[in-house]
């Protein structure tokens with residue numbers, strides 16, 4: 146399995162000289178299971194460049210796993226080249242909602258006046274699915290989805306392939322209402338997705354000073370992500386969903402702080418970088 150970041154910013158795209166080392170595009174991760182199939186985690190603004198990189202080599206089937214429907218995870222979809230290719234079969238998976246279908250929720254953005262074309266009019270063959278609670282296969286990879294704590298229906302994904310594993314927990318506030326230092330791991334949001342994982346991609350939006358004013362917004366602080374990585378027994382941690390107000394220098398300090406709090410291997414998720422599993 147190979148994987149690469151096309152966008153690691155949270156909330157709002159934030160290009161410019163202060164974010165050039167980590168990147169300004171919002172959430173998008175390309176995953177290539179060993180059989181060469183294409184699985185994409187979220188369709189933030191980073192998915193535009195991912196689509197362009199496929200130029201002429203897009204597989205016939207592409208699967209996009211949406212963590213949730215907040216705009217920073219969806220807004221690139223209309224600008225993903227294969228959406229406009231009649232020969233592509235595009236499967237979009239997302240969190241089930243008790244009140245509205247996935248199609249209705251995506252169409253709220255992909256329709257006038259917010260977007261010039263309706264979802265039903267795009268040339269690609271679209272199939273939308275609620276992420277199931279049972280594990281399922283995409284190419285050679287096994288996918289596991291579980292609801293996690295955030296604002297509105299949100300899922301975390303685990304991808305296993307060829308003896309490697311990746312957990313994707315963007316937009317996640319596991320510390321809401323529990324003390325991660327003392328709680329039983331099985332009771333913690335996201336634990337089942339992340340336990341013993343090789344690579345954990347996790348929300349690290351806030352410093353410990355910033356968090357108290359933003360508690361309940363659905364995101365984690367440096368201390369929360371360190372506690373969660375320890376509790377999950379992750380081998381490697383990549384800090385994700387960078388706050389748009391955090392410069393590269395601030396993010397590097399934030400990464401150093403997580404290193405102080407957790408003994409494992411930790412780094413920032415940087416746009417354009419391949420993810421090392423070994």
Ligand SMILES: [Zn+2]
Pocket residue numbers: 155156215217218316386
């Ligand atoms: Zn987000």
Ligand SMILES: [Zn+2]
Pocket residue numbers: 213215295296316363
């Ligand atoms: Zn969100």
